[in-house]
Amino acid sequence: MAGTSRETKVNRPAARRRPARTATERPASRRRRPAGESPYHHGDLHDALLAAAERVLERDGLPGLTLRAVAREAGVSHAAPTHHFGDLTGLLSELAAIGFRRFNEAMIAAGNTETLPLMKAMARAKAYVAYAQARPGMYGLMFRTERLDMTRPSLHEAATASFEGLATAVRLSRNEKVTGEALEKLSLEQAAAIARAWSLVHGFTTLLLDGRLKDILHRLPEGTGVDQLLDAMLRSTVPRPPAS
Numbered sequence: 001m002a003g004t005s006r007e008t009k010v011n012r013p014a015a016r017r018r019p020a021r022t023a024t025e026r027p028a029s030r031r032r033r034p035a036g037e038s039p040y041h042h043g044d045l046h047d048a049l050l051a052a053a054e055r056v057l058e059r060d061g062l063p064g065l066t067l068r069a070v071a072r073e074a075g076v077s078h079a080a081p082t083h084h085f086g087d088l089t090g091l092l093s094e095l096a097a098i099g100f101r102r103f104n105e106a107m108i109a110a111g112n113t114e115t116l117p118l119m120k121a122m123a124r125a126k127a128y129v130a131y132a133q134a135r136p137g138m139y140g141l142m143f144r145t146e147r148l149d150m151t152r153p154s155l156h157e158a159a160t161a162s163f164e165g166l167a168t169a170v171r172l173s174r175n176e177k178v179t180g181e182a183l184e185k186l187s188l189e190q191a192a193a194i195a196r197a198w199s200l201v202h203g204f205t206t207l208l209l210d211g212r213l214k215d216i217l218h219r220l221p222e223g224t225g226v227d228q229l230l231d232a233m234l235r236s237t238v239p240r241p242p243a244s
Contacts, residue, residue, distance in 0.1 A: 097154040
């Protein structure tokens, strides 16, 4: 019986060990990404983070704009924004600098569509409001001074250029010659003219974005809207020639 038992046993082959997977055979999800396969080229991550920050800002508002939210939006580690900008103030300041540069470019382009100084100033004012309507989050950030580091070179340069553009437009509309030195010191009358123009456009923009002009707009004649209201406001500030 014992001999018969041995003869009837099934001879099972010895279990073979599977060879270890090479790096190329590992699942893609576990494989380390080679340096050349990085989603960002060298230096691009800085700009990608700012683009992500702008998307978060316009979608979730300033309260939702955090370093972690930006990292999540960009699909990178939460430490990446800190590495590039230091802290949230640094990130917001660089983002505001981009806003001011675009803001100024839009007003310059609008002013270039006109030839008369007065019409140039009015075109710039309309571009001011249009920019804020198109990018309310960015516009709001640009004027939240308490959240920004205005000494940061990129932001200081962009904000200064924006102010000088406004001052130049106002002074040209007053038929005054403008040079770099002339903007360094202003007379009280010149300063008042610049502040008046800025207050009018900025105040109008703020009321518009906050929805506080709805009552006025609802009372306007049919077919009259924001553009016509702004145009009428700007024209009402133009000095009338003395009666003969």
